[in-house]
Amino acid sequence: MRTKKSIGIAAVVTAAAIALTGCASQSPSASASAGNGGSASGARVKIGFVVHVLGDPFIQQIIDGAKAAAADENVDLQVTGPTDGSADTQLKQIQNLVAAGVQGIATSVKAASMTSTLNQIVDSGVPVVQFNMGQKGVKAPYVGEAATQAGRILAQKVLDKLGGTSATGKVLLGNCFPGDPSLDERGAGAQEVFKTAPGIKVLGQFDVKVAANVNYASWEALLAANPDAKALIGLCAPDVTSLGKLQAANPQTRFVAGGFDLTTQNLEQIANGDAYVSLGQSAFAQGYLPVKILADAIRNHIDLSKGGFINAGTEIVTKDSVEEPNGLPALSFGDLQKMAASPEVTRKYYQPAIDSYYHDWQSHVEPIANVTK
Amino acid sequence: MDGVVDGVAPTGNLIGRLWARRPEESGVLAALIVLVAIVSVVRPTFLIPVILFQQVANAAIIGMLALGMVFVVVVRDIDLSVGWNFNFSAVIAATAMTMGLNPWLGLLIGVAFGALLGLVNGLLAVRLRLPVIVITLGTMSMFQGLSLVTNGSKAIVPPDTTGSFFTLVQARLFGVVPSIAIVFLVVAVVLHIVMHHTRFGYQVQALGSNPVAARLGGIPVARTRVLTLVVIGTLAGLTGSLFLGLRGAIDPVTGGEFMLPVVAAVIIGGTPLSGGKGTLIGAVIGALIIQVITAGILFLGVPDTWSTFVTGAVIILAVSVDQIIKRRSGGRLRDSVDSE
Numbered sequence: 205m206r207t208k209k210s211i212g213i214a215a216v217v218t219a220a221a222i223a224l225t226g227c228a229s230q231s232p233s234a235s236a237s238a239g240n241g242g243s244a245s246g247a248r249v250k251i252g253f254v255v256h257v258l259g260d261p262f263i264q265q266i267i268d269g270a271k272a273a274a275a276d277e278n279v280d281l282q283v284t285g286p287t288d289g290s291a292d293t294q295l296k297q298i299q300n301l302v303a304a305g306v307q308g309i310a311t312s313v314k315a316a317s318m319t320s321t322l323n324q325i326v327d328s329g330v331p332v333v334q335f336n337m338g339q340k341g342v343k344a345p346y347v348g349e350a351a352t353q354a355g356r357i358l359a360q361k362v363l364d365k366l367g368g369t370s371a372t373g374k375v376l377l378g379n380c381f382p383g384d385p386s387l388d389e390r391g392a393g394a395q396e397v398f399k400t401a402p403g404i405k406v407l408g409q410f411d412v413k414v415a416a417n418v419n420y421a422s423w424e425a426l427l428a429a430n431p432d433a434k435a436l437i438g439l440c441a442p443d444v445t446s447l448g449k450l451q452a453a454n455p456q457t458r459f460v461a462g463g464f465d466l467t468t469q470n471l472e473q474i475a476n477g478d479a480y481v482s483l484g485q486s487a488f489a490q491g492y493l494p495v496k497i498l499a500d501a502i503r504n505h506i507d508l509s510k511g512g513f514i515n516a517g518t519e520i521v522t523k524d525s526v527e528e529p530n531g532l533p534a535l536s537f538g539d540l541q542k543m544a545a546s547p548e549v550t551r552k553y554y555q556p557a558i559d560s561y562y563h564d565w566q567s568h569v570e571p572i573a574n575v576t577k
Numbered sequence: 578m579d580g581v582v583d584g585v586a587p588t589g590n591l592i593g594r595l596w597a598r599r600p601e602e603s604g605v606l607a608a609l610i611v612l613v614a615i616v617s618v619v620r621p622t623f624l625i626p627v628i629l630f631q632q633v634a635n636a637a638i639i640g641m642l643a644l645g646m647v648f649v650v651v652v653r654d655i656d657l658s659v660g661w662n663f664n665f666s667a668v669i670a671a672t673a674m675t676m677g678l679n680p681w682l683g684l685l686i687g688v689a690f691g692a693l694l695g696l697v698n699g700l701l702a703v704r705l706r707l708p709v710i711v712i713t714l715g716t717m718s719m720f721q722g723l724s725l726v727t728n729g730s731k732a733i734v735p736p737d738t739t740g741s742f743f744t745l746v747q748a749r750l751f752g753v754v755p756s757i758a759i760v761f762l763v764v765a766v767v768l769h770i771v772m773h774h775t776r777f778g779y780q781v782q783a784l785g786s787n788p789v790a791a792r793l794g795g796i797p798v799a800r801t802r803v804l805t806l807v808v809i810g811t812l813a814g815l816t817g818s819l820f821l822g823l824r825g826a827i828d829p830v831t832g833g834e835f836m837l838p839v840v841a842a843v844i845i846g847g848t849p850l851s852g853g854k855g856t857l858i859g860a861v862i863g864a865l866i867i868q869v870i871t872a873g874i875l876f877l878g879v880p881d882t883w884s885t886f887v888t889g890a891v892i893i894l895a896v897s898v899d900q901i902i903k904r905r906s907g908g909r910l911r912d913s914v915d916s917e
Binding site: 258267282283284285287288289290291292293295296297299300301303304305314315316317318319320321381382383388 | 620622628631635638725728730731732734738820824825826827828829830831834837868871872874875876878880881884885
């Protein structure tokens with residue numbers, strides 16, 4: 205009797221948990237019929253939004269952008285992604301979303317092994333949009349940064365800080381995910397710029413890992429091995445935070461720290477003066493645009509299989525200046541910090557872009573080759 | 578004794594006799610059926626055959642690796658390098674194909690290479706007299722490193738993926754059953770026969786049950802341990818090559834995250850970490866449970882912020898159902914991680 209009761213209690217609790225969380229998927233943030241000024245007309249569409257990893261602050265900014273678009277565009281958005289960054293798990297989640305009946309898929313595509321299955325999905329009539337990370341062989345447009353150019357911009361900012369083309373010294377370059385195409389492109393762009401300064405010696409790319417504690421430890425070891433390094437540059441989101449903390453822990457060893465992404469932690473290091481520059485890749489746009497594009501494509505039967513590149517834009521942030529792309533209003537560093545901490549403030553700031561650049565996305569489609577131009 | 582089950586129908590009753598003779602895997606099978614039923618009640622499309630068989634296909638890679646892991650776990654060990662063996666073998670197979678070799682030959686090379694890596698693990702463990710978990714703590718990084726050196730940190734894409742190998746691996750029988758699902762089930766049956774009806778299988782179980790008695794009884798302990806690692810290595814090579822056929826490419830880091838779900842499938846399926854006995858059918862069901870949970874979360878629309886919690890909760894429920902059914906049997910004692 206006690207055994208039956210145990211099974212019953214366990215089953216009821218679990219079933220209740222599943223049912224409650226299933227009901228929670230109908231929460232207002234995911235299924236609002238109208239937002240703050242998007243084109244909410246048209247039948248409700250169901251879109252799957254699949255990120256390459258859950259639980260990352262930068263990825264959460266992208267998801268916030270996607271949810272804002274879902275609210276504006278009358279979209280039932282289902283967000284998912286692996287917690288361990290597994291591309292194979294991500295692909296299976298995409299397949300299951302399609303089987304569950306979504307009408308379109310927005311996904312980052314970090315692995316070449318995802319290409320053929322995604323193309324089969326496109327061929328079956330379900331449109332796909334890539335964001336943040338893409339593969340050229342996928343029959344889908346890509347929303348992201350021009351990665352090689354972003355690498356050039358970062359390197360130029362650092363080089364200018366070091367004294368321009370007459371600068372001398374060592375620069376350490378770290379990559380948290382060797383083999384990732386976007387990161388490789390950033391690195392290639394950075395190396396290209398540093399070659400214009402004959403006195404600068406670039407060491408790396410070193411594998412500095414993704415997990416925060418391991419990332420910090422990797423940079424710490426690199427600095428210990430190269431205490432005379434003039435600049436430390438990371439290609440991934442956790443790097444600026446690690447480099448800023450490293451600078452604070454080693455005040456006797458001043459180096460220029462630069463990297464990517466505008467997470468709260470990264471901005472804190474810039475505000476402290478322990479990191480110099482971080483480039484943003486418009487996380488909000490990378491979330492908003494794919495959902496907007498898919499909603500338009502599904503309702504208006506637009507063929508997305510021809511692909512193309514829609515530049516989400518590069519943001520350049522130091523303590524003294526914030527440069528925003530795509531005609532967005534001027535911003536102070538303090539405003540940027542408020543945005544990083546609040547999806548609502550971010551949403552309000554991007555309204556001009558939503559009304560113009562994002563609304564008119566079709567006229568901003570470039571050849572895919574421009575990603576690495 | 579047959580038919581004597583606490584609290585169930587008397588011995589002479591047919592149902593009672595059938596209940597007493599039920600397979601050991603009935604608990605996890607019941608858990609799987611319950612999970613499928615929950616999802617299907619809310620979303621009946623889940624029962625569409627092409628979708629159901631897709632779940633089997635999606636479970637196939639982890640499932641086949643889990644089948645190999647059962648042999649290792651039965652002898653009281655764990656192979657931490659299984660994911661990177663998979664990756665490295667796939668990279669070698671893909672490299673062979675890019676060098677112009679026939680993809681079927683690439684498959685054989687991948688399988689053989691995986692077996693070789695398993696042999697390396699086994700010989701190191703036996704010669705150095707160290708547990709496999711310790712050896713593979715090192716070899717997993719070695720395999721990863723060598724794989725990255727081989728692929729140059731880039732995906733390897735065979736130049737022509739239209740040949741018979743790729744077509745067959747991606748095919749569906751009657752347009753419904755993916756061929757990789759068929760391979761998965763066939764491999765499971767074969768390995769079940771090996772474990773329970775061959776001398777090697779008996780040696781594996783005897784070694785896991787009581788290593789001292791096994792040695793004194795004349796079982797070749799070192800050879801048996803090495804062979805279990807060759808089995809899992811071979812399966813890693815096979816799955817790596819099949820993955821290549823299925824996806825048309827192998828990325829630098831695919832497979833590194835496989836170890837945990839592989840071990841989870843083995844444990845959920847009912848093979849105890851303490852060794853001595855193992856269930857291949859249970860490993861199949863364990864892999865399917867993990868896959869159904871992953872798919873079910875999406876079919877039920879569970880928000881991303883809750884999905885990880887729900888996954889863990891459902892796994893605990895599934896294992897609990899199995900444990901409770903086993904305890905009710907009053908038959909074989911079940912080893913468990915926490916001694917009672």
